[in-house]
Amino acid sequence: xxxxxxIPKSLFYYQMYPLWNTFFEELGAEVITSPNxxxxxxxxxxxxxxxxxxxxxxxxxxxxxxxxxxxDILFIPRLTSISKGEYVxxxxxxxxxxxxxxxxxxxxxxxxxxxxxxxxxxxxxxxxTIGSFIVKDEKAIKNAYKKAVDKFNDxxxxxxxxxMPEDDKNRKSNLFVVKDSGIINIAVIGHPYNLYDSxxxxxxxxxxxxxxxxxxxxxxxxxxxxxxxxRKLNKRVFWNFGRKALGSVMHMIEGSDIKGMIFLMSFGCxxxxxxxxxxxxxxxxxxxxxxxxxxxxxxxxxxxxxxxxEAFIDMIRWRDKNEVDISxxx
Amino acid sequence: xKLTFPHMGNTYIPVxxxxxxxxxxxxxxPFNNKKALEIGTKLAPELACLPxxxxxxxxxxxxxxxxxxxxxxxxxxxxxxxxYCEMHREILSDMGVDMKVITLDIxxxxxxxxxxxxxxxxxxxxxxxxxxxxxxxxxxxxxxDELERLTFKIRPREIxxxxxxxxxxxxxxxxxxIKGSRNIKKHIDKARNKLLEIQTDKEMKPIxxxxxxxxxxxxxxxxxxxxxxxxxNEGIEVTRPVTVSGWIIDHxxxxxxxxKGDERYKEAAKPYLGTMIGGHSQxxxxxxxxxAKDGYDGVVQIFPLGCMPEIVSESILPSIERDFKIPxxxxxxxxxxxxxxYMTRVEAFIDLLKRRREIDAFEGKGMLSxx
Ligand code: SF4
Numbered sequence: 001x002x003x004x005x006x007i008p009k010s011l012f013y014y015q016m017y018p019l020w021n022t023f024f025e026e027l028g029a030e031v032i033t034s035p036n037x038x039x040x041x042x043x044x045x046x047x048x049x050x051x052x053x054x055x056x057x058x059x060x061x062x063x064x065x066x067x068x069x070x071x072d073i074l075f076i077p078r079l080t081s082i083s084k085g086e087y088v089x090x091x092x093x094x095x096x097x098x099x100x101x102x103x104x105x106x107x108x109x110x111x112x113x114x115x116x117x118x119x120x121x122x123x124x125x126x127x128x129t130i131g132s133f134i135v136k137d138e139k140a141i142k143n144a145y146k147k148a149v150d151k152f153n154d155x156x157x158x159x160x161x162x163x164m165p166e167d168d169k170n171r172k173s174n175l176f177v178v179k180d181s182g183i184i185n186i187a188v189i190g191h192p193y194n195l196y197d198s199x200x201x202x203x204x205x206x207x208x209x210x211x212x213x214x215x216x217x218x219x220x221x222x223x224x225x226x227x228x229x230x231r232k233l234n235k236r237v238f239w240n241f242g243r244k245a246l247g248s249v250m251h252m253i254e255g256s257d258i259k260g261m262i263f264l265m266s267f268g269c270x271x272x273x274x275x276x277x278x279x280x281x282x283x284x285x286x287x288x289x290x291x292x293x294x295x296x297x298x299x300x301x302x303x304x305x306x307x308x309x310e311a312f313i314d315m316i317r318w319r320d321k322n323e324v325d326i327s328x329x330x
Numbered sequence: 331x332k333l334t335f336p337h338m339g340n341t342y343i344p345v346x347x348x349x350x351x352x353x354x355x356x357x358x359x360p361f362n363n364k365k366a367l368e369i370g371t372k373l374a375p376e377l378a379c380l381p382x383x384x385x386x387x388x389x390x391x392x393x394x395x396x397x398x399x400x401x402x403x404x405x406x407x408x409x410x411x412x413x414y415c416e417m418h419r420e421i422l423s424d425m426g427v428d429m430k431v432i433t434l435d436i437x438x439x440x441x442x443x444x445x446x447x448x449x450x451x452x453x454x455x456x457x458x459x460x461x462x463x464x465x466x467x468x469x470x471x472x473x474x475d476e477l478e479r480l481t482f483k484i485r486p487r488e489i490x491x492x493x494x495x496x497x498x499x500x501x502x503x504x505x506x507x508i509k510g511s512r513n514i515k516k517h518i519d520k521a522r523n524k525l526l527e528i529q530t531d532k533e534m535k536p537i538x539x540x541x542x543x544x545x546x547x548x549x550x551x552x553x554x555x556x557x558x559x560x561x562x563n564e565g566i567e568v569t570r571p572v573t574v575s576g577w578i579i580d581h582x583x584x585x586x587x588x589x590k591g592d593e594r595y596k597e598a599a600k601p602y603l604g605t606m607i608g609g610h611s612q613x614x615x616x617x618x619x620x621x622a623k624d625g626y627d628g629v630v631q632i633f634p635l636g637c638m639p640e641i642v643s644e645s646i647l648p649s650i651e652r653d654f655k656i657p658x659x660x661x662x663x664x665x666x667x668x669x670x671x672y673m674t675r676v677e678a679f680i681d682l683l684k685r686r687r688e689i690d691a692f693e694g695k696g697m698l699s700x701x
Contacts, residue, residue, distance in 0.1 A: 050645045052635065052662060078604060087408035093607035094642030101602065101649040113605055235416050235433070238407030270410050270638040273377035274417055281420055 006071030008063035026144030190264030267297035362552035404435035471575035485562030609639030622654035
């Protein structure tokens with residue numbers, strides 16, 4: 001029987017699952033992910049986690065609870081950094097410790113640190129340590145990782161083209177053509193685990209798409225474009241998410257047909273509190289693009305969001321129609 | 331240039347000493363106060379951490395006093411403090427407050443920027459003078475910390491309640507009128523001698539409480555509603571390992587010279603928190619373990635609402651509490667923290683510690699009578 005590796009469907013999962021799933025499967029393990037977020041999963045997470053944590057971290061605890069008894073080993077890496085010179089978030093770095101201290105009756109945990117902050121290329125050492133929980137053969141681990149990276153690159157390419165992870169099953173049908181009649185481009189800036197978890201974002205993506213909105217996320221913008229803009233900042237943003245978000249916003253300001261911007265923000269997120277504010281300042285200073293925050297917390301209600309979104313989209317459409325009638329010269 | 335800098339507990343003393351020695355004109359903002367916090371709360375993003383808000387209030391108040399530039403230290407994350415300087419710059423500029431933000435970043439490899447900033451502040455680059463000022467600053471900050479530690483020892487033991495606070499508070503104010511590290515050092519010595527004259531109960535074995543948490547809120551009495559003085563006046567001896575001089579020496583100087591500081595806390599933290607994750611979370615965890623092993627009666631963790639590293643610590647602390655049977659209380663601070671609710675919690679904690687002491691003493695006696 002193969003080893004069952006559990007991966008909570010939360011936080012790093014959305015950004016990286018093709019990498020880790022392929023890696024473990026190539027090593028002969030069976031990967032078990034927790035189910036899509038439900039009210040029960042969220043409630044359980046909220047119950048065990050400290051009040052002050054952000055919703056995604058509370059939710060992660062819920063996902064751990066929902067699969068811990070079904071697997072032999074849980075994968076909760078200590079993700080200090082996934083990019084040179086940058087960090088993820090202090091909470092990612094302390095995640096295995098938080099979970100171990102809070103959740104009782106855990107199986108064995110793969111809590112290997114992943115810190116690519118100093119490395120130019122991927123630091124293979126941590127990968128080998130992770131793999132050795134499953135097999136002892138270093139070469140097999142390296143091979144599995146190579147395959148995983150390929151899959152991961154493909155995935156990132158797909159995202160850039162506008163696919164969402166949840167489109168997996170029915171990819172083509174969800175792809176909108178940019179600039180088609182009636183379709184407007186709206187940027188949604190937010191962490192992948194909020195963007196791609198439709199329970200936690202209150203179906204934001206589905207709602208936008210149903211309203212003829214073409215969604216642009218920072219994941220769809222090329223790394224080089226992002227970096228080009230991010231370099232113009234006075235001081236380098238040292239959070240991976242923050243650099244990407246601000247680089248994308250600056251790119252959108254300069255030359256794209258974004259008609260509106262939504263900042264999808266986790267309540268209690270330290271990084272969002274800064275990056276959201278800076279994004280809003282930039283947008284307001286340099287453009288008249290409408291900007292709203294959508295805040296995610298464990299109490300947020302669907303109804304309120306629906307009205308706000310409709311008003312937001314109506315306003316954008318109205319402006320779009322009337323703008324052409326107004327002479328630029330007054 | 332009229333330079334100002336944000337308050338954080340006693341930091342203004344070594345920083346003032348340094349700027350005085352370098353001949354830089356500086357304006358110290360009014361001590362942290364309600365107005366400053368109100369100003370900052372209005373300007374800052376709602377979910378920003380408390381220190382950022384108070385900093386902004388400091389700057390605006392200093393601006394009104396004529397300051398035109400701000401001196402900040404930077405950092406490279408992952409704690410938000412490292413990006414404060416940019417937030418300040420953006421917020422102030424949107425407010426039309428014309429102040430220049432100068433950041434003294436610990437350089438990764440770009441020493442030029444650091445040197446340029448130093449040159450800008452001091453109006454030149456006399457290395458000898460600068461090194462001497464740095465040396466004096468370190469001495470001043472060490473002395474300030476020693477003085478503070480002395481108040482922790484004397485306060486619970488003083489016979490006439492309030493004696494320590496009176497001397498210490500007047501010292502903090504009078505520093506504002508004194509110029510240069512030499513005079514400041516003398517002044518610190520004078521305050522120390524006065525403190526040493528306070529009558530104390532030498533027999534007393536006070537309850538001991540360790541203070542851990544985020545550096546700003548633990549070191550800044552205004553933000554933590556004077557917790558150390560309150561505990562002291564209740565007859566409790568406090569210890570706070572993370573101090574300003576420690577920060578200046580370990581984070582700025584030793585890091586620049588690649589020297590190692592006291593790292594006992596890292597070892598102690600290991601079973602609970604595997605690595606450094608930013609801020610002072612590793613210190614929080616490690617020092618809590620050390621306090622427990624040293625037989626302290628309790629630990630208080632203090633941090634601003636939303637502080638990412640300390641939320642990690644908060645969720646780990648209950649394990650240490652369980653493993654070592656040491657009471658730990660977390661105090662989370664923001665602009666809405668009401669004095670009444672806060673004090674009720676602190677008092678309940680003190681009661682708990684006192685009761686535990688009594689039980690211990692009782693059981694101790696029982697043991698003795700058997701012998
Ligand atoms: S980045 Fe923000 S939302 Fe994500 S774990 Fe950290 S604090 Fe929470």
